[in-house]
Each structure stands twice: as C-alpha cells, then as structure tokens.
Amino acid sequence: MQQKIFVIGLGLIGGSVALAIKNEHPNTTIIGYDRDEEIANQAKILKVIDDMAESIKQGAVDADFIILSIPIFETEKVMEELALLPLKQSVIITDTGSTKKSIMKKAALFIENGITFIGGHPMAGSHKSGVVAAKRLLFENAFYMLTPPEHTNMTEQVNQLKHLLAGTKSKFIELTADEHDEMTGILSHFPHIIAASLVGHAKKYQEIYPLLQRLAAGGFRDITRIASSNPHMWTDISLRNKDVLLQLMCEWKQEMQKIEQMLIDDEYNKIYQFFANAKSYRDGLPIHTKGVIHSFYDLYVDVPDYPGVISEITGYLAEERISITNIRILETREDIYGVLRISFQTIQDREQAMVCLKNRTNYELFIQ
Numbered sequence: 423m424q425q426k427i428f429v430i431g432l433g434l435i436g437g438s439v440a441l442a443i444k445n446e447h448p449n450t451t452i453i454g455y456d457r458d459e460e461i462a463n464q465a466k467i468l469k470v471i472d473d474m475a476e477s478i479k480q481g482a483v484d485a486d487f488i489i490l491s492i493p494i495f496e497t498e499k500v501m502e503e504l505a506l507l508p509l510k511q512s513v514i515i516t517d518t519g520s521t522k523k524s525i526m527k528k529a530a531l532f533i534e535n536g537i538t539f540i541g542g543h544p545m546a547g548s549h550k551s552g553v554v555a556a557k558r559l560l561f562e563n564a565f566y567m568l569t570p571p572e573h574t575n576m577t578e579q580v581n582q583l584k585h586l587l588a589g590t591k592s593k594f595i596e597l598t599a600d601e602h603d604e605m606t607g608i609l610s611h612f613p614h615i616i617a618a619s620l621v622g623h624a625k626k627y628q629e630i631y632p633l634l635q636r637l638a639a640g641g642f643r644d645i646t647r648i649a650s651s652n653p654h655m656w657t658d659i660s661l662r663n664k665d666v667l668l669q670l671m672c673e674w675k676q677e678m679q680k681i682e683q684m685l686i687d688d689e690y691n692k693i694y695q696f697f698a699n700a701k702s703y704r705d706g707l708p709i710h711t712k713g714v715i716h717s718f719y720d721l722y723v724d725v726p727d728y729p730g731v732i733s734e735i736t737g738y739l740a741e742e743r744i745s746i747t748n749i750r751i752l753e754t755r756e757d758i759y760g761v762l763r764i765s766f767q768t769i770q771d772r773e774q775a776m777v778c779l780k781n782r783t784n785y786e787l788f789i790q
C-alpha cells in the first residue's frame with residue numbers, strides 16, 4: 423500500500439527530509455504543509471513534495487507518518503492541535519526540533535491516547551533557511567538522534583521510522599531527552615550564543631575602527647559563521663534549553679576568569695597549555711563526518727595572486743559539472759603564492775576536481 427507522509431514545515435530541514443524519503447521510497451506520497459503558502463507552492467514546484475495540504479487537519483488525518491519541521495515553540499503548538507484530531511491509530515509522529523525536553527513532555531498528549539510520538543533531531547544543518555536550501559543528502563553521515571518516550575516499548579515503531587528515514591544516510595542514535603539537550607547544549611546551542619556574542623562584541627568597535635568589517639577574515643569568519651543562523655529558531659532553542667545553557671555560562675565565566683588570571687600573571691606555560699589542550703582535542707575530532715563539527719573534502723591549490731584566478735578555476739570545474747561547496751583564498755600577498763581552498767561535498771567530487779585541475783593547469787594541488 424502506498425504510504426502517505428505528511429511534512430509540516432517545508433524549510434531547510436523539512437525539505438531535506440522530504441527529498442531523502444522520496445529518493446529512498448519513490449512509492450510514498452509526500453504531502454506538505456507550510457503556514458506560508460508561497461513556500462508550499464515553491465516546494466511543489468521544486469518537487470520537494472508531491473502535493474500540498476490546505477490545512478494541518480487535511481494532511482494529518484489519513485497520514486501514516488507526520489513529520490514536524492518547524493521552530494520549537496510552533497512544534498509544541500502544532501502538537502496540541504494534532505492531539506485533538508482523529509488521526510490513524512497506527513500513525514507515527516516525529517519532529518526535527520533542536521531541543522527535546524519540552525517536546526517530549528508534550529508527547530504525553532499522544533502517548534495517553536495510544537498514538538506514537540518519537541522525538542527526532544538530525545544533527546546537521548546550516549545557517550541557511552528555507553526550502554531552496556534543502557538538499558537530499560544534507561544529513562549524510564550525520565547523527566540522527568531519536569528520543570522515544572521513556573518507559574515505553576516502541577522498538578517496532580522506532581524501526582519503522584528508521585526505515586522511513588534511511589534515505590537521509592545518517593547514523594541513528596537513541597537517547598533520552600535530557601541526554602540530548604545536555605549534549606547539544608554543549609556542542610551546538612552554547613557555541614551559537616558565543617558566536618553571536620563575538621559578532622556583537624566586534625560590532626561595538628565598528629565606529630572607532632571603520633576598517634574592522636573589511637579586516638574580519640579567516641579566524642573570525644570561521645568561528646562566527648553560525649551567527650548568521652535564523653534568529654527566530656535560535657531564540658526558541660535558547661529558551662527551551664535555558665537550564666543547560668545557564669549552567670554552561672556559569673562554567674564558561676569561571677574558565678574566562680582562569681584565563682584572565684593567567685594573562686595578568688604572565689603565566690607562559692599555563693597559557694601555552696590552554697592552547698595546546700584545545701588543539702589536541704580539536705585535532706582528534708572525527709573528520710569527514712557532518713554534524714556538529716562540519717568537515718568537507720578540501721583541496722588546496724597554490725595559485726598566483728592575479729585578478730581572475732578564482733573565476734579561472736571555478737570555470738574549469740563548472741565546465742566539468744563538478745560542484746563545490748565553498749572556495750576561499752587563505753593567504754594572498756603580492757608576489758607570493760596564495761593558497762586557494764576549495765571544499766567539496768563528497769570525496770568523489772574532490773577526486774574529479776583534482777583530475778580536472780591537473781589536466782588543465784600547472785598549479786600545485788595538495789590535500790591536508
């Protein structure tokens with residue numbers, strides 16, 4: 423029988439999940455709903471969904487799976503709405519929200535009526551929003567965290583959900599809502615607050631140093647990329663994980679005080695150790711996976727510093743239809759060689775690019 427999947431919220435995550443499901447299970451019918459009708463129309467035109475529902479009720483009542491992919495506060499409201507509808511008794515409802523505690527509390531509304539709700543969170547994404555940024559393989563190799571309600575046996579339904587989401591090519595992991603919120607607090611939510619605060623801090627100096635904005639390069643850009651994320655989404659996340667965040671902030675302030683003291687006391691060895699410890703842990707993080715710590719397949723090209731070198735290289739790659747995810751000059755000064763870093767989404771793309779550039783240029787190529 424053809425299964426009907428109802429996706430509520432057709433943005434970056436809802437759109438990417440829908441594309442992954444359709445690719446793996448072409449026989450499913452994907453019905454989408456977005457409170458912004460234009461976005462739902464766009465999703466239909468982009469073939470992210472098969473059809474649009476006019477209301478949550480219309481899409482939900484005969485759905486086999488319902489996937490909520492909207493900001494956390496909205497997720498909680500829509501869960502209340504769904505709990506009042508005559509849903510299929512066998513339906514499996516899930517969400518993609520970045521926090522899990524408040525959502526799993528709301529899930530009691532379903533559990534008490536024998537309806538399955540399994541919390542979900544694909545641990546990959548982007549600072550970009552919207553259906554146009556959706557990608558079928560956005561979650562490839564990332565962890566996809568599932569939080570089935572505690573003290574229930576939902577093994578069979580969890581397996582059905584994993585089967586449905588197999589096309590995401592992510593690694594499923596089950597944990598409690600508390601564990602989820604603590605770990606994502608440390609690795610995702612708190613870093614987003616720090617990134618936003620670093621940007622705010624630099625902005626304060628903008629009037630004194632108008633050049634600041636143009637000087638903001640390498641390190642500052644790397645550490646603050648996530649400050650470009652959707653403020654609506656992050657306000658919800660911060661408020662719904664505030665206990666964890668407040669604890670982390672308290673520890674962070676103590677850590678800053680320790681470093682402050684090392685500087686005041688000119689403690690060379692301790693300062694060295696502070697950086698060395700961080701480097702050793704950061705260097706040991708798994709690479710070539712997506713998720714909290716992103717890594718792409720980078721290729722470095724030694725290029726002479728002349729105008730047009732980037733368009734020359736991207737031109738060759740475009741002619742051979744090799745897609746890149748990012749490109750950046752790491753260092754260029756007059757008369758010396760600069761290094762161009764090109765990032766690819768897959769190892770195959772990088773290999774193809776190496777062959778292409780070897781054939782068409784004399785530039786030296788290397789991989790770190």
Ligand SMILES: NC(=O)c1ccc[n+]([C@@H]2O[C@H](COP(=O)([O-])OP(=O)(O)OC[C@H]3O[C@@H](n4cnc5c(N)ncnc54)[C@H](O)[C@@H]3O)[C@@H](O)[C@H]2O)c1
Pocket residue numbers: 430431432433434435436455456457458461491492493494496500518519520521543544545546547548549550551552553652655659
């Ligand atoms: N962006 C990421 O990196 C990321 C990663 C993993 C999980 N998440 C979580 O996934 C969820 C969706 O995030 P996103 O990045 O796709 O956001 P998005 O802004 O790209 O898309 C959200 C969509 O939901 C729609 N929407 C909002 N309220 C709605 C409602 N009540 N009914 C129907 N549609 C509604 C919006 O119009 C929008 O199109 C959030 O809970 C977020 O925490 C985000």
Ligand SMILES: O=C(O)C(=O)C[C@]1(C(=O)O)C=C[C@@H](O)C=C1
Pocket residue numbers: 519520544545546547548549550609610611648651713714715716
């Ligand atoms: O890469 C990014 O831009 C993200 O912010 C993605 C990120 C993360 O912190 O890793 C952000 C929130 C989601 O809940 C999951 C993933």
